[in-house]
Amino acid sequence: MLTGSIVALVTPMDKTGEIDFHALKKLVEFHIKSGTSAxxxxxxxxxxxxxxxxxxxxxxxxxVEFAAGRIPIIAGNGANSTSEAISLSKLFANSGIVAGLNVTPYYNKPTQEGLYQHFKAIAESCELPQILYNVPGRTAVDMLPETVARLSKIKNIIGIKEATGNLTRLAEIKALVDDDFILYSGDDESACDFIVQGGHGVISVTCNIAPVEMRKMCTAALNGQTDLAQEINAQLLPLHQKLFVEANPIPVKWACAELGLIPTADCRLPLTILSQQYQTAVRDALTEAKLLS
Known part of the structure; x- marks a missing residue:
């Protein structure tokens, strides 16, 4: 079971939108040295x-190549088409990744039964362990605890990234699944409380720019050092909030570039660089978190 701070890694790009693999390699090394869990x-x-x-x-x-077995790699393999998600899962099945992260189908708004059948079909298509990913704020569909419980009975569905930010949802899921079902927060702002209340870790945006601090916060929370975890989290709170002033990953890529972790903040269209009006707020959050002087 992977616990603690897992980074939802940005994909560095140049100004033409081409992937910058040299920068990607540097990011992988950065997280290995920082003690990021995965x-x-x-x-x-x-x-x-x-x-x-x-x-x-x-x-x-x-x-996977850059990590060279030194840190576990989870691959995003979700899609709003079941057949596409199955194709990705099969491609990654023998690639060296430890699991697939499988988002709820977006835009087409399936029913709870449709969600169950979608994830069941993916899990049964190959032996790759699957982590469910529920983020209704982006997908327009909310996978309910009862559906998660049904899916948890499928042997290679091993956990969920729950990104509603609703801590009541954690308690509801915990009551319905076995103890070995992994529970990750997908919401940095509530992740500390999520872990204190029985979660196993966070798949984090903030970890892109504050990996050491996120690791320390998660370790303290997992070890029952609640006061220490909350103290560290309070320092990070401005980042948790300001990294979402525009759609993720726009602000975090800008922050990565500001810290020199990647050469440019460029995204692929239709995403654009962080608007001028928000840059001061993100820079101030970096300063409050003691990442910039």
Whole structure:
């Protein structure tokens, strides 16, 4: 079971939108040295929605190559088409990744039964462990605890990234699943409380720029050092909030560039660089978190 701070890694790009694999390698090394628990390659923060399939697979495979077994790699493999998600899962099944992160189908708004059948079909298509990903704020569909409980009975569905930010949801899921079902927060702002209340870790945007601090916060929370965890989290709170002043990953890529972690803040269209009006707020949050002087 992977616990603690898992980074939802940005995908660095140049000004033409081409993937910067040299910068990607540096990011992988940065997280290995920082003690990050694992890397999610090409999740939402990695611009899964703007990469074509070839680029998606290249980024995952290069991340595995750069990691060279020193840090576990989870691959985003979700899609709003079940057949596409199955294809990605099969591609990644023997690639060296430890699991797939499988987002609820977006835009087409399936029923709870549709969600169950979608994830069941993916899980049964190959032996790759699957982590469910519920983020209704982006997908327009909310996978309810009862559906999660049904899916948890499928042997290679091993956990969920729950990104509603609703801590009541954690308690509801915990009451319905076995103890070995992994519970990750997908909301940095509530992640500390999520772990204190029985979660196993966070798949984090903030970890892109504050990996050491996120690791320390998660470790303290997992060890029952609640006061210490909350103290560290209070320092990070401005980042948790300001990294979402525009759609993720726009602000965090700008912050990464501001800290010199990647050469440019460029995204692929339709995403654009952080608007001028928000840059001061993000820079101030970096300063409050003691990442900039």
């Amino acid at each position: 890397i999610v390659a090409v999740g939402t923060t990695g611009e899964s929605a703007t990469l074509n399939v070839d680029d998606h697979v290249k980024v995952v495979m290069k991340t």
